[in-house]
Amino acid sequence: MNGTASWSIGIDVGGTYVDVVAVADAGHAQRRKIPRSDADPAISVLSAIDEALKASGIVPSSVGRIIHGSTLVTNLLLEQTAPSVAVITNRGFGDVLTVGRQNRAALYTLTPEPQVPAALFPRALRFEIGGRRDAAGRETEPLDAAELADVARRIVANGAEAVAVCLLHATRDPAHELAVGAALTATGHDLAVSLSHQVDVAPGEFERFLATALDAYAKPSTRRYLDALGAGLRDRGLPEPAIVTSDASLHLPADAAAAPLRLALAGPAAAMSGFRLHRMTDDGSVACISVETGGTSTDLGLIGPDGIICGRQVAIGGLSVSLRAADILSVPVGGGSIVQVNRAGALRLGPQSMGSLPGPAAYGRGGRVPTLTDALMVLGRLPTQLAGGLSLDMVAARAVMAGVAGELGCDIIAAAQAVVATAATMIAEGIKAHAYHHGVDPTAARLIAGGGGGAQHAAEVADLLGSTQVTILPDAAVVSALGCLAAAQMNAEERALDIAISATDWPALMAVVQAVAGHAGATAAIEWSVEAVYQGQSAALEIPFDPRRDDVSALAQRFDQAHARVRGHAFDRPRQLLRLRGQWVIQAAMLQSPLPAGASLPAGAAERPGPDAVFTETTSIWIPAGWTCRETKDGLELQREARGRAAIHHLEGAA
Structure with a gap:
């Protein structure tokens, strides 16, 4: 390729890979996962850019x-x-x-x-x-x-x-x-x-x-x-x-x-931007739950009718930090999560992880501790080689899983299945807690799988939730880099408030609105929200606000409805505003719609029934019994058959 096209490049750097997605105005796209070259992230990013540009001829x-x-x-x-x-x-x-x-955090610690x-x-x-x-x-x-x-x-x-x-x-x-x-x-x-x-x-x-x-x-x-x-x-x-x-x-x-x-939380937020980009293909009426599994954790995010659901408190490194961020719950389930059997004979997965060095035993880098990746390898659910040319070692994976099987008193396959079932259960329970906390019914939501391992577990998680459909992102393994290109340059201004939702205080609220709008400029299309509580509460809810159309009654009713949806009840008592936020776009996102599908079924098959594994260049997909993987215009979808039909498949597999 030459220099006539104008390219935009999204870059996400993690612990193991630098992901690069390049998109041209003409519609061309390049996707690359490049192993990190240096402990210094700036050197790694610059080296990855050099390699990506050279390989793509940009x-x-x-x-x-x-x-x-x-x-x-x-x-x-x-x-x-x-x-x-x-x-x-x-x-x-x-x-x-x-x-x-x-x-x-620990109530009974002296x-x-x-x-x-x-x-x-x-x-x-x-x-x-x-x-x-x-x-x-x-x-x-x-x-x-x-x-x-x-x-x-x-x-x-x-x-x-x-x-x-x-x-x-x-x-x-x-x-x-x-x-x-x-x-x-x-x-x-x-x-x-x-x-x-x-x-x-x-x-x-x-x-x-x-x-x-x-x-x-x-x-x-x-x-x-x-x-x-x-x-x-x-x-x-x-x-x-x-x-x-x-x-x-x-x-x-x-x-x-x-x-x-x-x-x-820039990396997970970029991934959420990529998930949001994909949900633009539907009418937005159904909530989406993103499932992004990496090497250490599975990040769970929520996308509602108004976009990515954000929160004000995030947990990082044992600290609860006041920060507006995409509200993401991290479950300690990743490819490197360590498998243990405790003294009571119970299986435990994580939260400790082997990371990328030495990594799981299957990586062949000297790891001697069983991990989720080793269990998947034993079950034939992983390819022989991962992105970046990393070859996997079945012999080493079976060796460490044999120890788990011995402690559980079963064969290696049963032990590996137990590990994978534990991973799916932990993710499903995390989804339930996170979704219900925000008033989202997980059984009615749409699961979207991303990351290197999201599609490996998503269907089994959906089974546990009672969901019937999973969308697999075409660019699942580079969703954060893709999401960088789907983010807009924004400006925002926030003001602390101590104002009642009342006719008496409404002029004071409008005065703050006008002050923020004056800073944004006359041409800015401002998206407004407020944080509100019932008088005496400390935990606020953020709700949309339209200063041009809302009055006291409309804003109070919207808060009551949000409170009833999220917390199960509403009160007839004074309502207080604690914060006003106005945000506006400075430069629109480069990507306004998903890229052409990058993942497809092998041999041009239109669909593939489970149980089966599908390996794309950067993603591994597991299709359980009773599920079918289909190609769509947006990528791949996993669809569950009727419950009775699924049970027949399971029985046939057992026979």
Whole structure:
């Protein structure tokens, strides 16, 4: 190919592969999974781009857009090995991050672990200052400029790279936080500074302080990574990348580096963007549940009539973080999940994983511990070679599964079947919990399978849910890279509220709406939402809002309906608004519809009944008994036959 076409490239980097999807304006598409070449993610991404462009014959001058989803911040928060962060807060509040909230993950532990690891924000790097604003934002004690300068000097002397400024009631009036930030800048040192009112606009000091401290924690590494990536792309004559954030929107590198916490779930969010792209082929009336299985976990996401369902609290590395993100539940089921039999003789799968090095025994890299991949290999449900040329070793897989069979007192095949059934059960239970939490009936939802292993388990999961149909993404194994191209560049503005849904407070709500709309500009088509509670509640629900058409009655009714759907009941009591959000598109997504199908049945067959395995270039599909795999215009679908017919198939198989 030559440089006459204008190409857009989506890139997702994980622990084992860099996925690259290139799409031309003329409709051509290239998909590649390239093994990581270096521990440094910037080097791996640049090397993968070089290889993909060379293999596809794409010249740099023909590339118009590069869109990137990264797991860098996710890994920083999981591994927690970056340098500690300094924290500046009000006098008397230096222990907020240590004390946390009263909620406990383990109710009966006599000495529970701190909610925030002390090493991230050690006591020696927590600085308390005078100055105070009250809950209305009024100054009750001024800042001391000399004290600020002294604290700034001490932070520099301690060698901190990053500083989190967390002052009480800064969401009401940020003047004190801005003054502290200016004092830190005045030191002349290149400190990475995060101000709490810019990270989270809502009240709640612990949640806001933690989000701000983690934002500062991620800033130095994120800046270095994005600087190195940008420089490497410029040297190659390639454009500046757009960066996917945790709510599946795009931002410029400078904006991403300024607020790196927004990248914490960028990889899964990019995948959700890819799933959403595929559901555009239906009328949107049926909720979709995405099932993306990788090497360590299975990510479960939800897509409703209004798009990807987002949440405000995400769990990363044992931390509950206040962050708007695609609401994804990770179940510890992946190809590398370790199989164990406990002392009671019960089978356990995960949460520990062998990762990619040495990986499952079937990888032939020295792994000696049984995993889900080894069980699948024993059952003949995997090809002899994976993407990137990795050959699988049946002898090694059978050897480790023989140990499991011995502990269970059965043959190797029965042991492997038990492992796979356990995986399907764990995924199905995760789907039920996640779907019902959002008021979605999983039996009526449509399953969409992605990732390297989603199609391996999806039909068996659907059986457990009582579902009859599974859609397999044509680009299942590169869904995150594909989703990068399906994300739009967005801008958003949020305002904390303390306003009742009432005729009395409606003018105050409209005044905030007008202020946000003024920042967006007259030509912007703004998508609005609000977070609301019944008076006295703490857990809010986000609902759509149309300032042009809604009145008090319509908004109250919409909240009541959402509350009844999600929580099973509604109240006749005052309703309170806690947050307003307006977002608008800066640049539309490159992909507005799915790519031509990349997966097909072998030998041109229109359909294939189960039990059977189908291997595409990057995805393995298992068709259980009673199910049929069919080609459609959008890819592949698994369809279950009537229950009675399925039972006959099972009986025939047993005979």
